[in-house]
Amino acid sequence: MTGDLKNKTLENERLEIQMLLEAIHQKYGYNFKDYASAHTKRRLHHRLNISNMSNYAQMMHRIIYDEDFFNSLLLDLSINITEMFRDPMVYKKIRRELIPRLKTYSFIKVWHAGCSAGQEVYSISILLEEEGMKHRSQIYATDFNELILDKAKKGIYPLEVMKTYTGNYQQSGGKNDFSDYYTADYDNVILRQSLKEKVLFSSHNLVTDGVFGEMNLIFCRNVLIYFNRQLQNRVLKLFYDSLCPGGYLCLGSKESLKFTDMEDKFEPIADREKIYRKKRLP
Amino acid sequence: MKETPIKKKYEAIVIGASAGGLAALTAILPNLSKFLALPVIVVQHLSPDSDDFLATHFNRICSLCVKEAEDKEPIMDNTIYFAPANYHLMVEQDKTIALSTAERVQYSRPAIDVLFETAADAYADRLIGIILTGSNSDGTKGIQRIRELKGLVIAQSPESAQVNIMPLSAINQAGVDKILDLKEIAPYINQITEKET
Numbered sequence: 001m002t003g004d005l006k007n008k009t010l011e012n013e014r015l016e017i018q019m020l021l022e023a024i025h026q027k028y029g030y031n032f033k034d035y036a037s038a039h040t041k042r043r044l045h046h047r048l049n050i051s052n053m054s055n056y057a058q059m060m061h062r063i064i065y066d067e068d069f070f071n072s073l074l075l076d077l078s079i080n081i082t083e084m085f086r087d088p089m090v091y092k093k094i095r096r097e098l099i100p101r102l103k104t105y106s107f108i109k110v111w112h113a114g115c116s117a118g119q120e121v122y123s124i125s126i127l128l129e130e131e132g133m134k135h136r137s138q139i140y141a142t143d144f145n146e147l148i149l150d151k152a153k154k155g156i157y158p159l160e161v162m163k164t165y166t167g168n169y170q171q172s173g174g175k176n177d178f179s180d181y182y183t184a185d186y187d188n189v190i191l192r193q194s195l196k197e198k199v200l201f202s203s204h205n206l207v208t209d210g211v212f213g214e215m216n217l218i219f220c221r222n223v224l225i226y227f228n229r230q231l232q233n234r235v236l237k238l239f240y241d242s243l244c245p246g247g248y249l250c251l252g253s254k255e256s257l258k259f260t261d262m263e264d265k266f267e268p269i270a271d272r273e274k275i276y277r278k279k280r281l282p
Numbered sequence: 283m284k285e286t287p288i289k290k291k292y293e294a295i296v297i298g299a300s301a302g303g304l305a306a307l308t309a310i311l312p313n314l315s316k317f318l319a320l321p322v323i324v325v326q327h328l329s330p331d332s333d334d335f336l337a338t339h340f341n342r343i344c345s346l347c348v349k350e351a352e353d354k355e356p357i358m359d360n361t362i363y364f365a366p367a368n369y370h371l372m373v374e375q376d377k378t379i380a381l382s383t384a385e386r387v388q389y390s391r392p393a394i395d396v397l398f399e400t401a402a403d404a405y406a407d408r409l410i411g412i413i414l415t416g417s418n419s420d421g422t423k424g425i426q427r428i429r430e431l432k433g434l435v436i437a438q439s440p441e442s443a444q445v446n447i448m449p450l451s452a453i454n455q456a457g458v459d460k461i462l463d464l465k466e467i468a469p470y471i472n473q474i475t476e477k478e479t
Contacts, residue, residue: 009431010403014375036380038372038400043384079384222383225353229378232354254366254381259354 016056017041023060028070030144031207032077034231043076071147078145079226083161084119085168086221087253090273091127092173097269098217098248099131107136108216111242113206113235114223115141118152119165122181123172124219125195130175134198140212142204153201155191159184206235211242218243222252229259236262243278250275292434292475293408294320294357294373296401298394298424300327300416302444306464307340307414311362313468316345318475322362323351323401325371325392327416332367340364353381365392372400388420398424402431409433410474412467413458416448425456434474436460436467 017040018033025031032040044056051069053059063070085091102108110128112121121141128134143149157165166178182189204212206223218239224232239249240262249266251274257263266276299306303326314322326336334350341348344362351363357377365371370392372380380400387393398411398421411428413421415438425435435458440446442463452458462470 010406036372036374036382038374038380038403039382039384041403042372042396042400079382081383081385225381225383229354252383254369255353258352259356259378 013041013056016060017044020044020056020060020063023064024070024073027064029208030074030205034207034228035077036226036228039226040077044073047073047076074145075147078116078143078148079222080116080145080148082116082119082222083168084157084165085123085172085174086120087273088168088171088173090172090250090253090275091123092171093270093273093275094124094250095127095131095173098275099127099133102216103131103133105136105216107138108133109213110137110139110217111212111215111219112139112141113204113212113218113220113239115143115149115152115201117148117157118155118201119157120219120221121152121199122155122191122195123169125199126169126174126181127172128198129195137198139199140215141199141201142212144203144205144207146203149201149203153196155196156188157191159187159189162189206238207231211238213242214244215242215247216244217248217250219250221250222255224255225252233261236260240265240278245278245280247278248275249278291408292320292410294401294405295322295410295412295471295475296397297322297324297412297414298398298416298421298448299324299414300390300394300418300420300445300448302415303327304336305415305444306438308343309464310412310414310468310471311340311348312343312345313472314344314346314362315472315476316360317477318346318472319359319477320475321357321359322346323357323365323371323373323397324362325365325394325397327390327394327420328367328392330368330391334364334366337364351379351381353379355379365397367392370396372396373404374400375404377404388418390418390420394421395424399427402427402433405433407432410436410471412436412438412471413449413452414438414464415443415445417445418448419451419455421448422451422455425452425458429456429459434459436462436470438467439463 021032115121169178269275269277337350348362370382437449437458439461440450
């Protein structure tokens with residue numbers, strides 16, 4: 001058992017945070033109660049510090065009365081850090097091992113769940129185009145955050161990140177010159193319009209919304225780490241129900257099905273790249 | 283002041299290291315008792331594209347089991363966990379691992395502050411934090427939190443550190459309970475965590 005101090009400081013803090021999350025849920029409909037609590041706490045704490053407030057009760061009041069404040073908090077709570085062709089070896093694996101099998105279908109559907117600002121969506125769009133699959137595929141890109149979804153639709157990224165993206169693209173086995181895919185001005189690049197043709201962006205909340213359609217491939221990379229185990233299990237069930245038999249699930253490099261209820265429903269295809277396949281028999 | 287350490291049932295150890303950390307960790311981890319009945323969680327600053335060589339390397343030379351930490355993994359005694367490159371490592375209230383790709387903290391991901399602050403919240407006064415060699419001030423804020431919640435903080439002595447900026451920052455900005463030369467750290471840990479018989 002731990003001491004009084006822990007009870008006082010930490011328990012009170014936890015209670016305040018619980019009430020704040022409840023307020024967000026009731027007022028705005030976003031449910032963060034099943035997010036990984038250490039993560040939520042850090043993000044709230046960060047916002048508390050930079051907003052010069054002294055406690056979460058004060059912050060809760062502000063959340064209820066100030067929608068702009070809530071919107072900035074909403075961005076804090078979702079982590080939107082990613083790259084084009086992030087973890088290049090994953091894309092290499094997809095190109096070499098998944099694409100030949102996906103080519104046996106007349107038409108494929110791909111779902112990017114938690115697509116953030118779209119970097120990884122356009123990466124798969126480029127990959128499908130280079131593999132000659134573009135005209136028989138549909139990509140669905142979803143996120144719960146409308147602001148970030150607008151950014152994704154635009155496909156505009158700062159010029160300074162292109163060096164990393166280009167390096168990733170080359171390591172992933174890209175077949176062309178990466179600069180063929182964008183036009184640059186002084187500060188930004190805009191991706192080629194044709195990369196957006198087969199992409200449908202829409203709002204979808206993994207916490208509350210349901211099955212999305214019958215997919216051949218689902219990407220959900222570095223999203224589940226922000227959920228607690230219960231919510232992870234719920235979302236993995238949702239993915240299971242949204243995949244066709246033999247469909248693929250790609251998780252983030254440090255995510256796995258190992259500590260979830262769904263481990264025996266999938267078979268690992270690539271251990272390092274965290275690619276799983278839905279088993280054909282239940 | 284009495285020099286005998288207070289025996290308290292500690293539940294976890296967190297270690298932060300940056301520049302020069304490989305040598306420092308090599309002086310500590312293999313010398314921890316194989317009967318060490320608690321988990322050790324380590325953040326060593328790494329380049330973002332590093333693989334799991336640290337865990338593999340130390341697993342070969344340590345008597346305790348060493349592994350790279352995985353998301354949602356229950357934290358076990360007798361085990362040393364390394365934060366994976368390019369991810370923050372957090373400790374949850376229920377003593378499981380949580381990883382995150384959030385912004386760098388003190389220019390680092392993984393950051394020592396993130397590990398120390400979340401571990402302090404999870405273990406409070408049952409936590410031991412150790413800050414080792416390094417060339418920035420990551421870890422200092424985390425140590426403040428550990429001390430606030432009455433955990434024990436040890437700094438590698440600046441004289442025995444390959445780069446003294448990190449332990450100096452911790453000592454000067456946050457204050458520590460104990461300053462030890464590198465070679466004294468493992469024996470001290472073994473001593474204060476030894477099970478009473």
